[in-house]
Amino acid sequence: MNIALIGYGKMGHEIEQIAIQRGHQIVARIDLTTNDTFESPAFCSANVAIEFTRPDAAINNIRKCFEAGVPVVCGTTGWANQLSTIRKEMETTNGTLFWASNFSLGVNLFFALNRYLAKLMNPFNDYNISMIEVHHTQKLDAPSGTAITLAESIIEELDRKSKWVKDIQQQPDELAIASIREGNVLGIHEIIYESEMDTISIKHDAKSRRGFALGAVLAAEFTYNKKGFLGMNDLLAFL
Numbered sequence: 001m002n003i004a005l006i007g008y009g010k011m012g013h014e015i016e017q018i019a020i021q022r023g024h025q026i027v028a029r030i031d032l033t034t035n036d037t038f039e040s041p042a043f044c045s046a047n048v049a050i051e052f053t054r055p056d057a058a059i060n061n062i063r064k065c066f067e068a069g070v071p072v073v074c075g076t077t078g079w080a081n082q083l084s085t086i087r088k089e090m091e092t093t094n095g096t097l098f099w100a101s102n103f104s105l106g107v108n109l110f111f112a113l114n115r116y117l118a119k120l121m122n123p124f125n126d127y128n129i130s131m132i133e134v135h136h137t138q139k140l141d142a143p144s145g146t147a148i149t150l151a152e153s154i155i156e157e158l159d160r161k162s163k164w165v166k167d168i169q170q171q172p173d174e175l176a177i178a179s180i181r182e183g184n185v186l187g188i189h190e191i192i193y194e195s196e197m198d199t200i201s202i203k204h205d206a207k208s209r210r211g212f213a214l215g216a217v218l219a220a221e222f223t224y225n226k227k228g229f230l231g232m233n234d235l236l237a238f239l
């Protein structure tokens, strides 16, 4: 498969290695420091583009993929409040977009565990719930996209929580997410249920970026020749 990389930073490099190991070719690399463009024949020859850039760049890069008729897998976080806008544009251009806040298979198992635990804890009102996420200091968005996905599932399952908030809970129906930025931490997410009697917590700790990158390449392979909006549940049902 011909793959174009949009964003050639930490994730772009990791994805390139795995894509080549899996027999794919990188036909274009679009970054602030490279010369490839969305209009180039090289980019247009891609079967799928993989976008990992920054929150303020993702939406425009996805639009450029729709214009070029290239399906796009996007992992950039921090812009999900604009997903419904870009989905409408995808429909009018008959495009393809696969988006996930986290491509790691381990995190997607953790998503299922988180939902199950929230369902289990719903009747037990003595437990309050909070979340902590820790990432490297270069991360631009907070809370992480993964933390927001986790929070959305908890809010769907737990009647006593109706919205997430950054850092400090002020109302009983708020789910507080604390974001810590330190060193080179690749991504830690912990969900904590606390009562006067005890604490129950679940935690995911990423050991490298390879899990994210492998998931993104698997998503690109899945996206090939498909139309519409796709996500990790579609991919996991297929694996």
Ligand SMILES: NC(=O)C1=CN([C@@H]2O[C@H](COP(=O)(O)OP(=O)(O)OC[C@H]3O[C@@H](n4cnc5c(N)ncnc54)[C@H](OP(=O)(O)O)[C@@H]3O)[C@@H](O)[C@H]2O)C=CC1
Pocket: 006, 007, 008, 009, 010, 011, 012, 030, 031, 032, 033, 052, 053, 054, 055, 057, 061, 074, 075, 076, 077, 078, 100, 101, 102, 103, 104, 212
């Ligand atoms: N969904 C998932 O599983 C994961 C998501 N992420 C998310 O992916 C994104 C990228 O992460 P990461 O690779 O670590 O970040 P990096 O900062 O290492 O890489 C981003 C790259 O994008 C480039 N870039 C910036 N603006 C543009 C633009 N307009 N067009 C093209 N390229 C651009 C940057 O160039 P320059 O350095 O010159 O600014 C940089 O090379 C983040 O939002 C992060 O949260 C990360 C890991 C997993």
Ligand SMILES: O=C(O)C1=N[C@H](C(=O)O)C[C@H](O)C1
Pocket: 077, 101, 102, 135, 139, 143, 144, 145, 146, 147, 186, 187, 188
């Ligand atoms: O910026 C990162 O590094 C990561 N971002 C994603 C997020 O915001 O959830 C996924 C992973 O945690 C790494």
